[in-house]
Amino acid sequence: LVNLANILEDMGEYEKAENILHPRLTQLMVDQIIDQYACYDLLGTLAGRNGNFEKAIEYHLNSVELQQQVTPTDYKQLALSYNNLGKSYGMNGQIDLALSSLFKSNNIKSQLLDDDNHLLFAATYENIGNCYFAQNKLDEAQQYFQCAFDIRQRNNIPENSPEYIEYYVSVANIFGLKKQYLEATDYHKKTIEIAHQVLPLDHPWLAVCYNNLGKDYADQKRYKLARQNYQRAL
Numbered sequence: 001l002v003n004l005a006n007i008l009e010d011m012g013e014y015e016k017a018e019n020i021l022h023p024r025l026t027q028l029m030v031d032q033i034i035d036q037y038a039c040y041d042l043l044g045t046l047a048g049r050n051g052n053f054e055k056a057i058e059y060h061l062n063s064v065e066l067q068q069q070v071t072p073t074d075y076k077q078l079a080l081s082y083n084n085l086g087k088s089y090g091m092n093g094q095i096d097l098a099l100s101s102l103f104k105s106n107n108i109k110s111q112l113l114d115d116d117n118h119l120l121f122a123a124t125y126e127n128i129g130n131c132y133f134a135q136n137k138l139d140e141a142q143q144y145f146q147c148a149f150d151i152r153q154r155n156n157i158p159e160n161s162p163e164y165i166e167y168y169v170s171v172a173n174i175f176g177l178k179k180q181y182l183e184a185t186d187y188h189k190k191t192i193e194i195a196h197q198v199l200p201l202d203h204p205w206l207a208v209c210y211n212n213l214g215k216d217y218a219d220q221k222r223y224k225l226a227r228q229n230y231q232r233a234l
Helices: 002-010 014-027 033-049 053-067 075-091 095-112 120-134 138-154 162-177 181-198 204-219 223-233
Strands: none
Touching (some): 033 053, 033 075, 075 095, 075 120, 095 120, 138 162, 162 204, 181 204, 204 223
16 A cells, blocks of 8 residues: 555655545554655655655654564665655754754765765755755855766666656756756756656646746746746646
């Protein structure tokens, strides 16, 4: 059932995924810790998708605490959970706690993996970039976004993969803040191009992409194009 909920989350069917996980969590026995922390981790991701960041933090903390009770600890999963926790702290504006969790995630991965270009590092670099972006440290943010992009390139992830969507969104927003509007527009358009190839038409990310492009046009005082893209986001 957790695997089915994961698929629904990827499709943007967040409510359906939650409707599977909540009953499943209540059915689990006390000693089924692995299933419990998997449920909590995905519920945290879903809460974050819905903008309920405090609930997301609560779920991810539950997941981390449960994992630390398991012997032997699955350190790879623990690293992923610290990454998810850090992302939720960041989205909630708790940047210091976010960076602490994200660096814990990377420290665990560094001990587990010999390869600095392993794909597991990419998402955490992206989330660290988001933290620096929130602090308006744009150059540091762009550096981490680029690290995530480069790792995916070295691992032969196709450029039309959904994993690149957040990269293009983030870099476009940096260019927008730097008033480099042509570059920002190019990146927003690239994001939409990829999103249309790999996501359902009603996926929430498409609305985010069109809204971002609309804002970029509005900043350039190209109001007709801004309105068109805002309408597409609805």
